[in-house]
Amino acid sequence: MWELFQSLFEKAVWFLKLYVIEYRYLVAFLACFVFLYILFMHWLNIRFFRILREPVAIICLVVEIVAIAYFTIFFREQGESHTYELELFWSYKKWILEGSVAFGLEILNNIVLFFPFGFILTDALRRCPFWAVLLSSLAVSGCIEMSQLVFRLGLFEFDDIFNNVLGAVAGWCVFHILRSFKRRRRPESSSVYSG
Known part of the structure; x- marks a missing residue:
């Protein structure tokens, strides 16, 4: 049992390293964006950010949506035909059953891309x-997929929508986890953000 766990752990580490190498610019942008957002909006007690908390969060949300559009639509070349895949979880089958690492990377990429969206949307609202x-x-994901289909900028697929929503939900969950830690650490009356 321990050997199986160790083998799975090693494969997961290898896969994550490969993902970071393959999508280094996206990972760097998202890591910096989320870290700086949390730092300025939650950890530093800066009066400016407390006063303009919601407008700054909304501006950051717009930046995240623009980044999503850039990474999913704007850098792509137009294809010759409208392409789509309507089978749900077909990319998971390719990844898990057929061992296609490229599909695994794409799945993770779609999840990671929408993580800040869920986190910042939760904070903004x-x-x-x-x-x-x-x-x-x-x-948002549906609009992106429809744009890819209509303008022939990629493959329309339900898997991407599922993965994007999964990433946003993960962002929502992490926001609430961090907020619960923050509330436990400080008394309610002295909290910068009571949410």
């Missing part, structure tokens, strides 16, 4: 329920 993140990420 302050009391953002789960269903709002779910529907918002579904709408």
Whole structure:
């Protein structure tokens, strides 16, 4: 049992290293963006950010949406035909059953790309329920996939929408986890952000 766990762990580490190498610019942008966002909006007690908390969060949300559009639409070359794949989880089958690392990287990329969207949307709306993140990420991802189909900029697939929504939901969950740690660490009255 231990050998199986160790083997899976080694494969996961190898896969994550490969992902970071393959998508280094996206990973660098998202890591810096999320780190700086959390640093300025939550950890540093800067009066300016407390006063303009919601407008700054909304501006950051717009930056994230523009980044999503850039990485999914703007850098792509137009194809000759409209391409689509309507089978749900077909990319997972290619990755897990057929061992295609490229599909695994694409799945992870689609999840990671929408993580900041869910995190920042939750912060921007302050009391953002789960269903709002779910529907918002579904709408944004659906628009991107439709744009790719209509303008022949890639493959329209339900898997991408599923992965994008999964990433946004993960962002929502991490936001609430971090907020619960912050509330436990400080008394409610002295909290910078009571959310």
